[in-house]
Amino acid sequence: xxxxxxxxxxxxxxxxxxxxxxxxxxxxxxxxxxxxxxxxxxxxxxxxxxxxxxxxxxxxxxxxxxxxxxxxxxxxxxxxxxxxxxxxxxxxxxxxxxxxxxxxxxxxxxxxxxxxxxxxxxxxxxxxxxxxxxxxxxxxxxxxxxxxxxxxxxxxxxxxxxxxxxxxxxxxxxxxxxxxxxxxxxxxxxxxxxxxxxxxxxxxxxxxxxxxxxxxxxxxxxxxxxxxxxxxxxxxxxxxxxxxxxxxxxxxxxxxxxxxxxxxxxxxxxxxxxxxxxxxxxxxxxxxxxxxxxxxxxxxxxxxxxxxxxxxxx
Amino acid sequence: xxxxxxxxxxxxxxxxxxxxxxxxxxxxxxxxxxxxxxxxxxxxxxxxxxxxxxxxxxxxxxxxxxxxxxxxxxxxxxxxxxxxxxxxxxxxxxxxxxxxxxxxxxxxxxxxxxxxxxxxxxxxxxxxxxxxxxxxxxxxxxxxxxxxxxxxxxxxxxxxxxxxxxxxxxxxxxxxxxxxxxxxxxxxxxxxxxxxxxxxxxxxxxxxxxxxxxxxxxxxxxxxxxxxxxxxxxxxxxxxxxxxxxxxxxxxxxxxxxxxxxxxxxxxxxxxxxxxxxxxxxxxxxxxxxxxxxxxxxxxxxxxxxxxxxxxxxxxxxxxxxxxxxxxxxxxxxxxxxxxxxxxxxxxxxxxxxxxxxxxxxxxxxxxxxxxxxxxxxxxxxxxxxxxxxxxxxxxxxxxxxxxxxxxxxxxxxxxxxxxxxxxxxxxxxxxxxxxxxxxxxxxxxxxxxxxxxxxxxxxxxxxxxxxxxxxxxxxxxxxxxxxxxxxxxxxxxxxxxxxxxxxxxxxxxxxxxxxxxxxxxxxxxxxxxxxxxxxxxxxxxxxxxxx
Numbered sequence: 001x002x003x004x005x006x007x008x009x010x011x012x013x014x015x016x017x018x019x020x021x022x023x024x025x026x027x028x029x030x031x032x033x034x035x036x037x038x039x040x041x042x043x044x045x046x047x048x049x050x051x052x053x054x055x056x057x058x059x060x061x062x063x064x065x066x067x068x069x070x071x072x073x074x075x076x077x078x079x080x081x082x083x084x085x086x087x088x089x090x091x092x093x094x095x096x097x098x099x100x101x102x103x104x105x106x107x108x109x110x111x112x113x114x115x116x117x118x119x120x121x122x123x124x125x126x127x128x129x130x131x132x133x134x135x136x137x138x139x140x141x142x143x144x145x146x147x148x149x150x151x152x153x154x155x156x157x158x159x160x161x162x163x164x165x166x167x168x169x170x171x172x173x174x175x176x177x178x179x180x181x182x183x184x185x186x187x188x189x190x191x192x193x194x195x196x197x198x199x200x201x202x203x204x205x206x207x208x209x210x211x212x213x214x215x216x217x218x219x220x221x222x223x224x225x226x227x228x229x230x231x232x233x234x235x236x237x238x239x240x241x242x243x244x245x246x247x248x249x250x251x252x253x254x255x256x257x258x259x260x261x262x263x264x265x266x267x268x269x270x271x272x273x274x275x276x277x278x279x280x281x282x283x284x285x286x287x288x289x290x291x292x293x294x295x296x297x298x299x300x301x302x303x304x305x306x307x308x309x310x311x312x313x314x
Numbered sequence: 315x316x317x318x319x320x321x322x323x324x325x326x327x328x329x330x331x332x333x334x335x336x337x338x339x340x341x342x343x344x345x346x347x348x349x350x351x352x353x354x355x356x357x358x359x360x361x362x363x364x365x366x367x368x369x370x371x372x373x374x375x376x377x378x379x380x381x382x383x384x385x386x387x388x389x390x391x392x393x394x395x396x397x398x399x400x401x402x403x404x405x406x407x408x409x410x411x412x413x414x415x416x417x418x419x420x421x422x423x424x425x426x427x428x429x430x431x432x433x434x435x436x437x438x439x440x441x442x443x444x445x446x447x448x449x450x451x452x453x454x455x456x457x458x459x460x461x462x463x464x465x466x467x468x469x470x471x472x473x474x475x476x477x478x479x480x481x482x483x484x485x486x487x488x489x490x491x492x493x494x495x496x497x498x499x500x501x502x503x504x505x506x507x508x509x510x511x512x513x514x515x516x517x518x519x520x521x522x523x524x525x526x527x528x529x530x531x532x533x534x535x536x537x538x539x540x541x542x543x544x545x546x547x548x549x550x551x552x553x554x555x556x557x558x559x560x561x562x563x564x565x566x567x568x569x570x571x572x573x574x575x576x577x578x579x580x581x582x583x584x585x586x587x588x589x590x591x592x593x594x595x596x597x598x599x600x601x602x603x604x605x606x607x608x609x610x611x612x613x614x615x616x617x618x619x620x621x622x623x624x625x626x627x628x629x630x631x632x633x634x635x636x637x638x639x640x641x642x643x644x645x646x647x648x649x650x651x652x653x654x655x656x657x658x659x660x661x662x663x664x665x666x667x668x669x670x671x672x673x674x675x676x677x678x679x680x681x682x683x684x685x686x687x688x689x690x691x692x693x694x695x696x697x698x699x700x701x702x703x704x705x706x707x708x709x710x711x712x713x714x715x716x717x718x719x720x721x722x723x724x725x726x727x728x729x730x731x732x733x734x735x736x737x738x739x740x741x742x743x744x745x746x747x748x749x750x751x752x753x754x755x756x757x758x759x760x761x762x763x764x765x766x767x768x769x770x771x772x773x774x775x776x777x778x779x780x781x782x783x784x785x786x787x788x789x790x791x792x793x794x795x796x797x798x799x800x801x802x803x804x805x806x807x808x809x810x811x812x813x814x815x816x817x818x819x820x821x822x823x824x825x826x827x828x829x830x831x832x833x834x835x836x837x838x839x840x841x842x843x844x845x846x847x848x849x850x851x852x853x854x855x856x857x858x859x860x861x862x
Contacts (some may be wrong), residue, residue, distance in 0.1 A: 032741025036368070037376035037452035040762070042778025043748055045455060048468065052450040082369040083519045092541055148573070156577045163577045168565060170540035255571045260366075260542030264570065273741045 005298065012290050017067075019286045020279065024066065027278050028059045034079040034273040053079075066279065075283075076276030080269065086280035089265060094284075096165075096172055097254070097261035101247030103181040108188025109239060115189065116196020117228060123201060131193055138190025144252040147183035151256060154179060164258035172259070180257040184250055188242060195238055199231035233304050240296035244289045354860040358563045359841065360584045362575050366542045366568055371522030372507040373444040376452045378852060384504045385851025386547060388532045391419055391437075391486075391501040394854065396845045398764065400498055404432060404508070404531070404554075405486075414493030414801060415461075421484040424554040426510055427530040434480035436508035442466075442473040443514070444505050456505045456762060459497060461489040493801040496765035503763070503850045533559045533856040544568055547855070560859035585838035591647040591712070594834050602836045605649030609658045609848040610760035611769070614705075614720075614826040618783040620753050622692070622701055626823060631689035632754070633826035634681045636723035642829050645715055649832030654679045656815055657766050658830045661848055664808050670766060673812045677820040682727050689728045702732040706752035709737035716756060716828075747781055755782075758831070761849050766811040767796055768849075773818055773825075784824040789817045 032038070033046050033055075041049070050056045054065070069076060075086040119131035155163045165176035203209065204227055212222050251263030262281065269277035367383055369375040375384065385393070391408075395401035406422040424432045444451045445466040457463040461477025477489030490497065500506065513521075513529050520527045525539035533555070534547040547564040549556065569575045572590045579587040589597060597603045616623045616632065623629055638652030651659070654676035662670040693699060707717040714737055721733040733754075738746060747755050759779075761768040771777065774793050775785040792814040800807035818824050837844070843857045 030742065031745035032739075032743075033745070034741075035376075035452050038741065038744050040779075041452060041455075044778060045452075048447065049450055049452065052447060077519075080368060081366070081523075082371060082374050083521070083523050151574070151577060156581055159581060163574060163581055163583060164567065164569065166540075166543050166567070170538065170543040170545075170567075256574055258543075258567065258569045258571075258574060260540075260568070271739055271741070 001301070008294050008297070012294060015290055016283060016286055020067070020070070020283050021063070023279060023282045024063050025059065027275060028062070030273055032273050034275055036080065036272065070279075070283070075280040078269075078274055078277050080272050080274045080277065086276045089277060090262065090280055090284055093260055093262040093265050096259050097250065097263065098247050099172065100177060100180055100184065100250060100254070100259060100261065101243065103177060104184035104246055104250075105188055105239065105243050107181060108185035109192050109235075111185070112189040112192025113196050113232075113235070115193040117200055117223075117231075119193065119197040120200030120204060120231075121223065128197075131197065135190040135193045135197075138186045139194070141186075143183050143187055143250075144256060146186050147180065147253050147256045150179045150183055166258060166260075176257070177259075180250075180253050180259060184246060184253050188246065191238060191242060192235060195235045196231060199234055200227060203227050203231045233300070236299060236303065237296055240292045241289070244292050247288070352862050353560065354840065354862045357561045357860055358565070359561055359855070359858065359860070361564060361566045362569050362578065362584050362587055363566055364568070364570055364575075364588075367539070367545065369522050370525075370528045370536075372504040372509065373440060373449055373451050374453075375504065375522070381504055381851040382853060383536070383545070383851075384507065384532075385502075385847070385853075386532055386534050386855050387530045387536055387550070388504065388507045390503070390507045392498060393856070394499075394502045394845070394847050394850065395857070396843075398499075398848055400502065403502065405501075408498075414495070415490045417488040417490070417497065418481070419486040419488070421486060422554055423484075424531060425552045426513075427535050427550060427552050428513070429552060430510065431483075432508060432510075432531055433483045434486040435483075436510050437486050437506075438478050438480050439511040439514075440507060440509035441478050442476050443509065445476055446473050451505070453505045456500070456503060459490055459492065459494045459500070461491045463491065492797045494765075494797070495801070495804055495807075496763050496767075499764040499849075534561075534564065542568055555856075559856055561855060564855060579836055585841050586844070587836060589648070589834040589836060591645070594647050597834075597836050600836070602839050604835055604837055606833045606835065606846055607649065607651070607660055608760075608831040608833060609661045610758050610831040611653055611656060611658050612756065612758040612828040612831060613653070613656070614828065615747070615752075615755040615757050615782045616823075616825060617750055617753050617755070618785075618824070619750060620703075622696060622698075622703065623753060625692045625695055627688040627695065628692035628701075629823040629826070630678060631685045631692055631728055632724060633678050633823050634685035634688070635727040636720055637680050638829060639680070641716065641719060645719055646712070646829065646832075648834040650829045651832060652680075653827040653830045654819075655827055656819060656825065657769050658761075661761065662764060662766060664805075670808075670812065673809070674816055674820075677816065678823060685727060686729075689731075693730065698730075700730050700732070702734065703753040705733050705735045706743060706746055706755035707735050707737045708743050708756065709739055713737065713756060720756075750781060750783065754826075756828075763849060766808075766815070767793070770796075770811060770814050770818070782824070784818075784822070786817060786822055786824075789814055789822075792817075 033050065035041060035046065035049055038046060047056070054062065066076070078084050078086055078089055081089065115131045115134065119128040122128055151163060154161045161179050162173070162176050165172055165180060167173045167176065209222060209226060212226055250261065251267060254261040254263055265277065266281040266285070269281060363379055363382070365379050367379050368377050369380050370384060372384055372388060375381065389403045391405035392400050392403040404421055404424055405419040407420045409418040410416070421432065421434060426432055441457060441460070443449050445454050445457050445463055447467060447469045454467040457467070457476070462471050462475045463477070465471040466473050466476050477491070479487045481487050494500070508531070510529055517527050522528050525536040525545065530536070530550055531553070533550060533553050535550040537546050537548045539545040544565065544567040546566070549559050549562050553559065567578070567584065569578065572593065575587040576589070576593055578584045614632070616629050618624050642650045642652050655671060655674060657670050659669060659671040664670070693701070705717060705720065707713050717735040717737060721735055724731055724733050746752060747757065759769060759772065771793050772779040773784050774780065774790050792810050796807055796811055800810060819827065840861045842859055842861055845854045845857065846852060847854065
């Protein structure tokens with residue numbers, strides 16, 4: 001297990017280097033300069049600025065200079081926000097994104113799993129049809145539609161919730177995050193509910209459940225001890241990557257509710273050719289995704305002893 | 315004797331008023347005898363901005379958000395007031411030499427927010443820092459009118475050669491390369507603000523990145539700045555003219571979504587928000603609705619290296635073949651005006667307060683019949699019947715609509731013409747334009763100072779922003795004279811510059827003007843005196859107040 005983990009971490013670092021390299025060269029293919037005021041600068045002035053920032057050097061030389069700095073933990077300084085380090089830009093903006101994402105994931109999985117179990121246990125009843133309908137609607141309607149509707153009715157019309165997530169002291173509040181959390185969790189709820197229902201149906205029809213019933217184990221014990229535990233395993237694999245997606249990709253929801261998240265930073269940095277920020281954010285996102293995949297893989301082995309991640313274990 | 319009487323009277327008044335107030339509070343609070351002022355008790359404003367402040371370092375900031383904040387928390391030798399009138403700032407008086415090249419300013423007694431005196435050396439330091447190539451200021455060119463400005467920014471001369479000198483603690487001498495009649499208005503621009511060397515160097519590369527990592531000397535100071543969320547202004551008690559400032563606090567929130575901004579306004583959480591075209595119909599008949607005329611002018615660049623566009627008739631045909639009124643009223647719907655000119659209206663006035671626009675008026679306005687005559691002539695001269703032109707465009711939603719509109723109008727009105735629209739991200743579009751890899755390009759320009767030259771010097775032969783191969787000897791001569799020989803005769807300079815605009819558009823049709831940008835907004839009717847500006851920071855809150 002330890003050897004396997006170390007091996008995976010090494011692969012992880014290699015993957016990150018490949019991603020960073022590819023992004024660097026692709027990014028340098030983007031025409032234009034990272035200067036905000038480029039519209040008003042003459043080509044001669046742009047050339048002078050390029051010289052100051054070493055952007056006139058050959059791309060390969062810039063690449064090694066950059067990677068050298070990254071190895072030392074220095075991700076450079078943003079062009080968009082003068083003098084602000086990319087590390088700081090990311091660290092201040094990942095917090096709100098992570099909080100919103102985590103809340104949405106927790107809320108979504110709890111409701112989703114409950115719905116899925118209820119639907120499976122009451123197969124072909126109105127509960128099942130209702131849950132399925134909710135799941136289909138939740139997957140097919142984009143979350144920003146829910147966000148817009150929630151904001152319009154609950155914040156503007158009835159004024160039960162604040163319009164944006166931050167209060168007058170510019171801090172995120174629990175009540176402010178309620179609507180974005182709900183809007184974002186709809187997709188999680190639907191996805192988990194669908195998986196949970198299918199898995200639960202399969203498990204409940206399997207031989208060992210029949211055996212358990214034959215042995216006279218109580219219905220409660222069958223469902224909770226044997227049914228749900230086994231049905232959860234495949235659901236965990238879905239939740240991992242979904243969590244990364246939600247934590248990093250809730251750009252539209254963040255804009256609607258005025259949440260200072262990371263997605264917006266990423267998109268903007270690409271539009272403005274803010275090279276250090278593009279690189280920093282890409283590396284950070286990749287790191288997050290790869291780590292979660294690793295964690296899910298490791299967890300898999302822990303939860304289900306039948307799965308041997310390392311392979312060939314004696 | 316007199317003072318004694320007065321103090322007795324004062325005690326009496328106080329006693330009576332406290333009794334009155336005590337009664338009033340229970341009965342009707344509004345009856346307490348107040349001064350006849352109609353100021354609201356709480357002078358607090360809630361505003362929005364669409365982006366985080368990129369920097370509060372006046373030497374390196376270049377964007378609208380930074381400029382707006384800096385205009386209100388800092389001050390240069392002058393500031394802009396209502397209708398962009400130049401108002402006193404840190405300069406108490408100025409003297410201009412007879413050749414118009416040397417300015418001597420006397421500074422007033424004013425303090426930084428840390429309580430230290432603002433001295434002439436603070437200006438010297440800030441200006442030298444802005445042109446220093448090491449600072450890599452994207453606005454270094456604003457200082458080119460100052461003697462040696464350009465040479466210093468290229469590193470050809472040491473920054474100490476810049477034409478600015480502290481004669482003594484409160485006397486500042488500025489030497490210009492050429493006399494510039496607009497120089498005073500330029501001094502309200504943030505790049506010309508002073509900076510305290512000691513403070514800037516102590517903060518080093520943190521300067522201007524947090525609210526407590528910058529010194530203030532304007533009507534307000536920032537007391538909080540949560541990155542990407544918002545910031546708070548409070549009245550600056552060290553400001554030399556603090557009596558004029560009525561607002562005690564301004565809260566600003568960063569909101570990027572237009573609908574969210576509108577929701578915040580409609581729930582009363584903020585006092586003002588800009589509106590996009592789709593939102594205008596809902597508000598346009600309401601009392602709180604307003605439009606602002608901006609000074610940015612949009613036009614089509616026509617690449618004259620392209621054989622078709624090298625033909626003057628073809629250029630005129632294109633410029634006259636689309637309906638600008640429809641473009642402004644239907645597509646933009648925010649108060650933008652059809653433009654048949656380059657220098658915007660209601661921006662520059664001569665000494666008799668006559669608009670620069672009046673002499674030239676509309677040039678080569680929309681006229682399908684004339685356009686088609688020119689088009690036929692052009693096709694005959696070129697010996698072609700089918701012509702395809704590429705229109706370089708931005709990729710924003712509104713730019714896409716404008717691109718489609720132009721394509722539809724030009725193809726309909728000019729038979730045989732095919733337009734291919736290429737939308738590109740901002741930075742890519744600018745790069746493509748500077749490489750002149752286009753035929754037509756949807757472009758815009760906003761002024762940097764209050765003079766026709768900020769628009770007109772763009773199109774001199776091989777100018778850095780010409781970017782379309784336009785060249786006219788007559789035009790170049792006037793532009794050159796405008797900053798040299800004509801300086802001694804400002805009236806003649808004015809009419810000559812009008813002549814230059816006429817050559818550029820009416821005669822040569824170097825560009826096809828589209829519109830002068832406007833913007834629509836809604837504002838709480840109780841808020842008075844937010845003054846908007848045509849260059850530099852967008853608004854001044856120094857004189858703003860809330861009515862009851």
